[in-house]
Amino acid sequence: MFERSDKPRLFALPSGADFPRLLVEGLLERAGAMPPEALARTTLYVNTRRMQRRVREVFDDFGARLLPRLRLVTDIGSDPLSGLPAPVPSLRRRLELAQLVRGLVERESDFAPGTAVFDLADSLADLMDEMHGEGVPPEALDRPSLAENHAAHWERSLKFIRIVARYFDADAAPDAQARQRRVIEALAARWLTSPPEDPVIVAGSTGSRGATALFLRAVAALPQGAVVLPGYDFDMPDAIWNSLDAGPSPAEDHPQYRFQRLVRDLGLSHGDVARWTGHEPPSPPRNRLLSLAFRPAPVTDQWMSEGPRLTGIAEATEGLTLIEAQDPRSEAVAIALALREAAETGARAALISPDRLLTRRVAAALDRWGVLPDDSAGQPLALSPPGRFLRHVAALAGRRVTMEALLTLLKHPLTATGSGERGPHLRFTRELELHLRRHGPAFPDHAALSAWAASRPEDGRAEWAEWLGRTLHGVEAAGEAPLADWVEAHLMRAEALAAGPGGTAEASGLWREAAGAEAFRVMSELRREAEHGGPYTPAGYGDLLASLLGAASARQAEIPHPTVAIWGTLEARVQGAELVILGGLNEGVWPEAPPPDPWLSRQMRQKAGLLLPERRIGLSAHDFEQAACAPRVILSRAVRDAEAQTVASRWLNRLTNLLDGLGANGGPEALEAMKDRGKHWLSLAAALETPTAEVPAAPRPAPRPPAAARPRELPVTEISRLIRDPYAVYAKRILRLRQLDPIRPEPDARERGTALHRIVEDFVRGHPDAETPEAARARLMAITDHVLSEEIPWPAARRLWRTRIEKIASAFVRTEAARLARGRPELLEDPGAVVLPEIGFTLTARPDRIDVLEDGRVHIYDYKSGKPPSEKQQRLFEKQLLLEAAMAERGGFKALGPSEVEGATYIRLGGEGEEEPVDVGQDTLNQAWEGLIRLIARYLSKEQGYTSRRAVANTRHEGDYDHLARCGEWETNTPPEPEDVG
Structure with missing residues (x-):
């Protein structure tokens, strides 16, 4: 040949x-x-x-x-x-190295802080592969000159690398490299x-x-x-x-x-x-142009001598287009439009970019027209349904199961797919979610699931709850365990969840299709090699699993478009396309930033004869040069990303600077023509993203429902809301909309207020005779510990709120003794109501506490976990205590009958435990009551609208119904537009 x-x-x-x-x-x-x-x-x-x-x-x-x-x-x-003996599996070697690295990190806690043990082991394995491939023996690292003039960190890393020298022995089982x-x-x-x-x-x-x-x-x-x-x-x-x-x-x-x-x-x-x-x-002229553009840095002055002799600039750049988008989204849409045109004309086109976020954006934009590109990299296994499912299950280990984690798993499309009938599972999941959102607990366990199922055991939910509780049993177990145990427990739990009650893992979708088969391969290899992994913590096992799944990929199951592809830089070397799009041409992408090396510095690598970061840059430059010489090429970049201005790729800079300097050859004109062709795609992208019809902003709502639909009963706590945000009362009381409690409950102000109120109520109810201050304080703290342990599942919040009570305990016990010396608690959270016959309205209340004094008068108390309202706020907005006092005088509380109010006080359960008296003089109460009648009468009239955010205390506060009112499309100074509804 x-x-x-x-x-x-x-x-x-x-x-x-x-x-x-x-x-x-x-x-x-x-x-x-x-x-x-x-x-x-x-x-x-x-x-x-x-x-x-x-x-x-x-x-x-x-x-x-x-x-x-x-x-x-x-x-x-x-x-x-x-x-030669068979090579040691890569995973086995990495697991062995991970044990060595773990020992190093335990001894040297400041060595590569913040880096996962398996990631360090991965980088060490890559270094060993490189040493094998380049023929660099461990002895090369023993040269005295290698570590001289280097920081102590590099000396420590060299000592550790020498520990793995046994893997280079002639009788050692070889790695693949x-x-x-x-x-x-x-x-x-x-x-x-x-x-x-x-x-x-x-x-x-x-x-x-x-x-x-x-x-x-x-x-x-x-x-x-x-x-x-x-x-x-x-x-x-x-x-x-x-x-x-x-x-x-x-x-x-x-x-x-x-x-x-x-x-x-x-x-x-x-x-x-x-x-x-x-x-x-x-395009031979383009090859010559790029050859000149890529001159090594020491001789780029030859642009001045060779540039004027360069011919065919217009021909070289005729097939080049330069897109300089303002943001990554515009870049992705412009690229997608170019690929769509290629698909329509039948031209073979490919997007080449190391930026996987950009390629996913482009694929999402192409989905608008039903174009599925042939992505050579496939989908990262960690982001595929099986990968996400396995990561969710692994994340359960070593911690209490949260409501969010539980519902995330139950709603995953692979859960309970082994019986062929998923309808009951979805129904039970929906009902359980509503129950947990409304009633908790924040950390549902087997007992909580059984209690929920006991309410309706006849429809199969008891068996479903038993399956779920049994599957999740023992997930809280923490501490170190052999890797093999973690793998077995993880797979057993994952397959049980995928199977569902009465199903089998084989019939489920967990290990099916391309992603499932790849996940099965990864997990089977991990199970096979787990005996070499040593002990792992739950967090360490989660990091290991995430690393293994992140390194694998799964090909898409759908049939891709025959002429549209997304390639990595390696695939670009071996493919032929009529249109090549080089996307994400910014520094850090083209070329990619070299990964940090925790083991050897650049100078140490050079002395040892290992690869330098420049080698990786040179490979990327070669990929760029090959792709940029295709028949038609689009060079694309975003001028700004999500954080700041970007810097154009050094190779794009070389090309544009060279063209801009070839004034006698028509270089600037050619560069401008490239940009003009790019602006064409950017204008199409802008037109595609611009709505064809302008949607006017929503007006500030003030709905006016029929008088018959308006509430005829409200609690005193809703009067403040009716004054400040009438629209919220309309949505809650007329539309009967209730905001779902969060799927991730947190120890917020409402939880704190509920717990503190119960603590005080239990303390007051159980007050014995002749109790000393010391005993009262001890009893208060014991009640605090009991209530917080029952009501608050978050340890940090329990400690914080206990400290809050402990800080005010002495002052609270002292003032409570003074209150008891004046009277006795008669009502604690007991309901009351008063009918306003003149307008056909009922006002209800549930005061925190009402004491009957020795002279027969009453004193009303309200506990505040936050700062009590000021006198002006009480007069204009916060009328709760004033209205409760007016109700007491009108016999609104049956156990008291009509009673003269001696006073009212806010007691703060925080800060310094201060008390804030409220003016309950007769004139003040009369004004509050008359104002209430006028307010309710106005809102019972069909002419009055329920304005959104009429007088909110804080404009930055987000109300429960602001999204329904389209808040944000109008300002707080925008006049409301009343509208008849219903």
């Missing part, structure tokens, strides 16, 4: 070329005069499985024939005939003495890793061996090529650096790399 040569054989294809198609064409051209079986004797190594599939598809386009042996470079290490390198080294040594007679070709690999570069060199040196490089810059001058590794700092961030190093190691020159085929790239 190849002519005999003493030199190693290197071929390449330029950037922008359809690599798989031209690879096959070149193979067929060389095998044209040979017998058919010659091609079958050829071994073709490619770099990815997707490339393997694409090469097969291209061969199919050329008709039936014998195909070469298609193999993956990454599969060389799995050769069972190499005589170690086995890969050993097999390649053995293969290269065997080929030196006994080279294969049949052709061996490696295509599509850049040789960025040490073991792969070793394999490329070995193949290139074979008599019938060849390497076909992707995205090779044939336009780079020899002087620039030779400067890439000159000086103390090689240009590793240059897209051609890996090729230059491979060519140099093979003893070749830039001109010795031959073209695989005679095909030109889609």
Whole structure:
């Protein structure tokens, strides 16, 4: 197939070329005069499985024939005939390393604080893989110069890395990377003495890793061996090529650096790399433009000398479009519109971006038109239904089950899917949610579920509650346990929840479809290797599971659109598309920010011979250069993200700066034309997002229901609301709407007030005769502990509120003794009512406390957990005590009869325990009562509307019914618009 040569054989294809198609064409051209079986004797190594599939598809386009042996470079290490032991599973090695790392973190608490143990183990495993791949032994880390002049942190990390040196011993079971390198080294040594007679070709690999570069060199040196490089810059001058590794700092961030190093190691020159085929790239002028734009930093001054000689600028940029959107949403919509047009015209189009958030936004925008792109990365397993379900179940361990966590699991689409009938489960879940929201408890347990089910056991809810309580039994158990125990308990609980009452895990949807099968694979591997994991806490197991699920992905089950795709940068090297969109071209995305290395600094890596961060940047630059040379390209970025202004990608900056400086060549005009084409897509995106008809803002409501529908009875606590926010009374009392209690109950003001009121009520009811202050204080604190333990399930709130009572206990006991010396408590939370016959209205009340004094008069008390209202607030808004006093004088409380009111007092259950007396003079009470009659009479008239937020105490306060009133579409100074309703 190849002519005999003493030199190693290197071929390449330029950037922008359809690599798989031209690879096959070149193979067929060389095998044209040979017998058919010659091609079958050829071994073709490619770099990815997707490339393997694409090469097969291209061969199919050329008709039936014998195909070469298609193999993956990454599969060389799995050769069972190499005589080496099987590689240690990656998860097992990471679990073993996690145990070592855990010991380090326990001894050195300040080593990488805030990093999960398994994440540290992952990074250490990656470092070991890199050392194996690059052929760097642990001894290289023992050089005295490696840690000199470095912080103590790096010295500690070096000491720890030396602990794992045993994994590099010759008799140690090899990792996958170690086995890969050993097999390649053995293969290269065997080929030196006994080279294969049949052709061996490696295509599509850049040789960025040490073991792969070793394999490329070995193949290139074979008599019938060849390497076909992707995205090779044939336009780079020899002087620039030779400067890439000159000086103390090689240009590793240059897209051609890996090729230059491979060519140099093979003893070749830039001109010795031959073209695989005679095909030109889609736009040769653009290849030359990008080659100049990517000049290494030390020689970018050549823009001044080479730029004026650059020709074909208009042709080079004719297929380029630059989108500079104002925000990520606009960018995503503009990209989606371009992909939609490609789908309509039948053009093969692809979005390439490392930004997965951007690709998900684009996919969501395409869903508007029913276009499902072929996403090469699939869906992260952690975000798939099985992944979310498994994470929710794992999160239960080691803590009390909250209402939110329980309902999240019960409503998950995979829960109770094993019986074939999910209707009862959904009904019971809905009823349980309403019960828990309204009555609690905040942490439902088996007893609470059984009590709820006992109200209606005849409809099957008792069996359902028993299944749920049994499944969740024991989740609160905390502490360390072997990883194998956590895995078994987790899987048992997950499968039981997925099965449902009377169902089976096999019949459920947990392990079905692509995501379920991948989740089953991950969990099966974890179960198989768990014995190597050591002890884990519940939180540690949750972190481990999240890491494993986050590293896996599941392909979408639906059939994607045949011509619209979303690719990662690796897939972009091996695909051909008419339209390529490079999205998210900002620093931190293109190139991606290098991950932090907790083990070695950059200088230490360089001294040890390991990969530098610039190597990753150079790979990203190569991906950009290849994709940007496609027939039609859209370069896209958002000028601003959710936090701040963004910085354009360094490569986009290079391109735009170069064009802007080529004034004599028409560069600025070409750049402006690129931006104009981008503005076209941005204008379409803006038009798509702009409503066709303007929706007017809602007016400030003041509904006027019929007089017959208006409430004829209100408690005194609602009078303040009727004054401040009449619309809330309308919604609650007329529309009969009640806000659902939160699914995540918190120790708020209402909970605090209820608990404090009960504490005081129990204290007053159980007051013995001749109690000393010390005994009264001790009894008050005992009641506090009892009530808080029953009413408040949050330990922090219990401690905080107990401290609040303890602070005022002495003052409260002292003032309570004074109150008891004047009279006796007659009413505690007892209801009362007064009818207003002149307007046909009933006022009700349930005062906290009314004491009957020795002279027969009464004194009314109201407990406040917050600050009592001021005198002005009492006169205008907060009329509760005044109206209760007026009711007492009118015989509103049967146990008292008509009684003269001696006084009224607010008692604060907080602060310093201060008391605030209320003026209950006859004139004041008469004015309050007459004002009440006028107020109620007005609202019983059909002409009066219930205005929203008429006089709220705090404009920042959000009412229960503000969303119903469309608050926010109008201001508090907007006049209300009365409207007849009903």
